[in-house]
Amino acid sequence: MSGHSKWANIKHRKAAQDAKKGVAFQKLVRAIMVAAKEGGADLAMNIRLKTFVDKAKEANMTNETIDRAIKKGSGGLDGENYEELYYEGYGPGGVAVLVESLTDNKNRTSSEVRFVFSRNGGSLGEAGCVAWMFERRGVIVVSGEGLDEDELMMNALDGGADDVENNGDGTFSIYCTPSAFSAVRETLSGAGYHIASSDVQMTPKNTVTVSERGTASRLLRLLDALEDLDDVQNVTANFDIPDEVMESLEA
Structure with a gap:
């Protein structure tokens, strides 16, 4: 199992814990509002x-909260005006x-993201400097x-998936195009x-191996700090930490 996949699974467990504390709910509400605003209800x-409604239901969000977020986003109710930004x-x-x-609040978010990068051994770049290294996939x-x-x-292939990866811990990751996402998910569930x-x-097209324990620790600390920002929805990085290094960090 690659370090990137293992980190992704850690993120999923953390998201489940955050959902219990209500942390993830606000992020999902925002995502539903923006999706409804851009594509309709x-x-x-x-x-x-x-996709976001399904995630909200998985997190046990009530139908009333979901419906309210959709109405706010699509103009049925007054609500905050959120914009989507990439760093x-x-x-x-x-x-x-x-x-x-x-x-x-673009200024607030930009300031917080820049601070987290600089404090954790990273550097914020210009728009377009790394986006080409990633592609959007289900x-x-x-x-x-x-x-x-x-x-x-x-x-998975019958449902329209492109690839299946054995994560080595009893889980499998299935990849597909965004347009096939719902069909693949429903096929597997069915x-x-x-x-x-x-x-x-967003998923990386290629990965960079990080085999030095100290560097790997600093990298994961940066990614966790970015994930913890209220305005951040998702963080993706093109790294691969060898299993033995990942295990030493988890010990």
Whole structure:
């Protein structure tokens, strides 16, 4: 299992813990509002909105809260005006970092992101400096005991997936294009697979190996600090930490 995949799984567990504390709810509400504002309130016609609504339901958000967020975003209710901003930079070890945010105060968010980069051994770059190293893909993680990889791959490909990766810890990551995301997710769910997490996100085209323990520790500290910012929705980086280094960091 690559360090990047292991970090992604740690993020999913952390998101589940944050959801219990209510931290993730506000981020999901913002995402639903912006998706509804940009693509309309019809889930059948707005794949991005449907994705966030599904995530909200997975986090046990009430239908009332979801409906209210959709109405705010689509103009049915008064609400905050959020805009989507991307920040690009480099972390320890020359790792490319892409930060996705939703904010109602650009100056505040920019200042916070810049501070976190500088405090944790990174540097904020100009727009476009690393975005070309990433592509938007649907990522669905399934888990369960004794999963048959060949059978899972057949089901995933039938649903429209591009690739299946064995994470080595009892979970598999299924990748697909954003347009096929809903169909792949529904196919896997209908086949009885437990979906641990699912999202349409930026993923790295290639990775940089970070094998020095101190550098890896500083990098993960930077990524965690960025994730913890209220206005940040998602953080992606093109790194790979060898298993033995990752395990030493978790010890």
